[in-house]
Amino acid sequence: MLVTWHYRVRNGLMEKFDPRARWIFSLAFLFAVTMFWDARFLLFFFVLAFAWYFSSKAKWKETRRGWLLIGFILFMMIVVNTIITGGGAGGVVPKGGHLVWPAGLFLLGWKIPFDLTWERLWFAICQIMRISSISAIFLIIPYTMDPRQYGVTFRGLGLPDSFAYSMELAFRYVPTLARDFTTTFDAQRARGYEIERVKGNIFKQIVRVAPLIVPVTMNSIMMGEDITDAMDLRCFGQRPRTWLYQLNYHWQDYVLISLGIAMLLVGIFSLYVFHIGGFWVPAFFIH
Amino acid sequence: MQKKLWKFGTKEVVYAAIGAALYGILGLATNLLQLPSAGNVSIRPAIVIPMFFGVVFGPIVGFISGFLGNIISDLLSGYGLWFWWDLGNGLIGLISGLIFLRIVTYKSGKEIVLAEIFGVIGVVVGMALASISEMWVSGADIKTVIFGNFLPSAITDAIWGLILLPILMIAYAAVNKRSGR
Structure with missing residues (x-):
């Protein structure tokens, strides 16, 4: 099994920011955007999110798989739940509203009971803007953040040394475990095990995955003992750690963090002080 | 040595990392192998890894295995x-x-029964939190969240856990005995 990180150096604008500043901005963006259902605010977040996304210089070919998944989720959530069944709009869109087909929807002479309202349709547009904005911000992270820097990044964000080191170790352990998995898989196949032909009811299928999961898990637990001993012998955890990669904030990082905090503050004040930003339908949209 | 529930020493640091990497790899591998699945629910037999590491090495190791492992799996799958x-x-x-x-x-x-009960409670609470957060993020209503997110993920995860957790525990008991730990 080929296990590769999706990160590449692309020299995009996004890579000029400190990973800590990017995490703070991304999380602030998430909390800020989820305060709004007003399309005017959501449009701002939508433009900002995709400007941020395109600053990564990631190609469509690379991110296609992620977007297909998001497209499927959006389809289920918006077309099926909000537009067809009306379920997804519950709680945000007020009851009633203006019907798109007041006389009913006729298909091949049959009247179909479909009470789609303009309000629900507008809500669907808001949902698309909100979900795709959040997706653009978070989808791009694996493609633009160096996996070697996750440990030191989260240490810099205040996580204790031991937790950050655990993250660092996990990322470094991935290729080793992928190799062990491939070895085990090949060995089991040599004994006649074929996961592609697992048959029977759901319980039989699950049990037959065990010859793959059990040896890989037990093998890595046995290896963990050696790593623990080696770390104990080197007095792990007795003093604060030093990290191979050093992160330093620059002026652009402070700008990004300030933007994130400003978005949050605007969201809080709009929602709780000025009571704006809730669901709103423009008059021109309702015929 | 006496067990401590919230201890996070060298051993826990290592096994949390191993659990996370293992969950990430097995999650990715079983997705790529396209196991027979029902409907559009993404099935992940590797969900047993955070449960097993939690039961064997404690709640912090279990948490990191699941949290970081899911991140690694998502990072690898793009x-x-x-x-x-x-x-x-x-x-x-x-x-x-x-x-x-x-x-x-x-x-x-x-x-084994106790571990299974706590595993299922974990699945119910964990998937409920993740599903309910979709209401906040996506504006989905409670029915959509229950039938579209919570039930498919919780049921499949619970079934995988209920069947694979005892197998891993018994295998671990044998490995433990043989290695004299």
């Missing part, structure tokens, strides 16, 4: 990061690990 689902997976490991002090032999019927 699906982006979905923080609330990572947190839900972490909770599965954490709640499974709350029974850590009561598990000694790893193979007695009572211990």
Whole structure:
């Protein structure tokens, strides 16, 4: 099994920011955007999110798989739940509203009971803007953040040394475990095990995955003992750690963090002080 | 050595990392192998890893295995990061690990049943948190969240856990005995 990180150096604008500043901005963006259902605010977040996304210089070919998944989720959530069944709009869109087909929807002479309202349709547009904005911000992270820097990044964000080191170790352990998995898989196949032909009811299928999961898990637990001993012998955890990669904030990082905090503050004040930003339908949209 | 529920020493640091990497790799591998699945629900037999690591090494190890493992799996598959689902997976490991002090032999019927109960509670709480967060993020209503997110993910995860957790515990008991630990 080929296990590769999706990160590449692309020299995009996004890579000029400190990973800590990017995490703070991304999380602030998430909390800020989820305060709004007003399309005017959501449009701002939508433009900002995709400007941020395109600053990564990631190609469509690379991110296609992620977007297909998001497209499927959006389809289920918006077309099926909000537009067809009306379920997804519950709680945000007020009851009633203006019907798109007041006389009913006729298909091949049959009247179909479909009470789609303009309000629900507008809500669907808001949902698309909100979900795709959040997706653009978070989808791009694996493609633009160096996996070697996750440990030191989260240490810099205040996580204790031991937790950050655990993250660092996990990322470094991935290729080793992928190799062990491939070895085990090949060995089991040599004994006649074929996961592609697992048959029977759901319980039989699950049990037959065990010859793959059990040896890989037990093998890595046995290896963990050696790593623990080696770390104990080197007095792990007795003093604060030093990290191979050093992160330093620059002026652009402070700008990004300030933007994130400003978005949050605007969201809080709009929602709780000025009571704006809730669901709103423009008059021109309702015929 | 006496077990401590919230200890996070060298051993726990290492096994949390191994659990996370293992969950990430097995999650990715079983997705790529396209196991027979029902409907559009993504099935992930690797969900047993945070449960097992929680039961054997404690709640913090279980939490990191699930939380970080889900991040690694998403990073490797290119699906982006979905923080609330990572947190839900972490909770599965954490709640499974709350029974850590009561598990000694790893193979007695009572211990296996206890581990299974905590594993299922973990799945219910973890997937409920992740699913409910979709209401906040996507504006979905409670029915959509229950039938579209919670039930498919919780049922499949619970079934995988219920069947694979005892197998891993018994295998671990054998490995433990053989290695003289």
